[in-house]
Amino acid sequence: MTADAQALNDAFSSDGLRFQTGPGGFVRGVVTTPSCVGEFLLHGGQVTQWRPAGHDEVLWLSPDAVFEPTRPVRGGIPLCFPWFGPHPTRAGAPSHGLARTHEWSVYSVDTSGDAVDVTLEALIEGWACRFTASFGGDLVTTLQVRNRLPEQASFEAAFHSYFAIRDVGAVSIGGLEHAGYIDQTNADAPRPPEGQPVRLAGEADRIYLDRDGGPITIVDASERVIEITGTNARSAIVWNPGNEKAHAMPDLGDGWRQMVCVELGNVRDNRITVQPGQTFSMTSRVGVRGPSASE
Ligand code: TA6
Numbered sequence: 001m002t003a004d005a006q007a008l009n010d011a012f013s014s015d016g017l018r019f020q021t022g023p024g025g026f027v028r029g030v031v032t033t034p035s036c037v038g039e040f041l042l043h044g045g046q047v048t049q050w051r052p053a054g055h056d057e058v059l060w061l062s063p064d065a066v067f068e069p070t071r072p073v074r075g076g077i078p079l080c081f082p083w084f085g086p087h088p089t090r091a092g093a094p095s096h097g098l099a100r101t102h103e104w105s106v107y108s109v110d111t112s113g114d115a116v117d118v119t120l121e122a123l124i125e126g127w128a129c130r131f132t133a134s135f136g137g138d139l140v141t142t143l144q145v146r147n148r149l150p151e152q153a154s155f156e157a158a159f160h161s162y163f164a165i166r167d168v169g170a171v172s173i174g175g176l177e178h179a180g181y182i183d184q185t186n187a188d189a190p191r192p193p194e195g196q197p198v199r200l201a202g203e204a205d206r207i208y209l210d211r212d213g214g215p216i217t218i219v220d221a222s223e224r225v226i227e228i229t230g231t232n233a234r235s236a237i238v239w240n241p242g243n244e245k246a247h248a249m250p251d252l253g254d255g256w257r258q259m260v261c262v263e264l265g266n267v268r269d270n271r272i273t274v275q276p277g278q279t280f281s282m283t284s285r286v287g288v289r290g291p292s293a294s295e
Pocket of ligand 1: 072085095096160184205237238239261263
């Protein structure tokens, strides 16, 4: 066991949380409680697994995920911050920002309630960041950032959540029927509201900027429903790479049919500006109802 994992167990472990050394030598926290099982990495501050009692795994983690310090791990909930997608001006800057390859530190652990709340912290380009994952019957993730710069600063952020589904061809996504979107598969063409749940046939890469803020539901072929609700998260992104792009990604491949990304955050025109010394916080709550996927 690496010193980090041992030191973290000395400082924070409890019945519901243990630190271990996982693939790539990454330190991971393993949550085990009556309400759920979960896992997160200090690398990227990334939740990688969450399985509420009575259900199968809700998050999709690529079987071909790469665990290397300079790479994001494919799956779970990568954090996009302080920009989303390619950097608007900095050539060579990593896609989706710096948070998901940053080594986060443990700020606090709270096991006093029904859930295990883990707060990680990082300083990223003048932003003091705290990421809290509350592992319980729901999975609640909160990103709080404080502007430590002497002038106002703006950022984009998103919980780039990968959800496990039985088959992408049989899934429908509700809650976005009345929102137009930017079609990233077609030169950011603006698309009107579809007036019906989203169904995926091939590559889909949609940014919704003016959604009504209500819950988004992913209904699987098994009738399992994953419900995602945001607070202070005005944008939603729906993504599946489709067969061709998936097979061009060494850490994705065949798994594309068993995953869909539904991401809450604040991106593009929804970017957030924070005054010096001020803080912004956004939250995503994920819940599951209906039969587990294996039934
Ligand atoms: O969230 C959708 C998206 O921006 C897609 O355009 C695709 O690039 C995806 O993120 C995955 O990005 P990544 O950098 O993790 O390979």
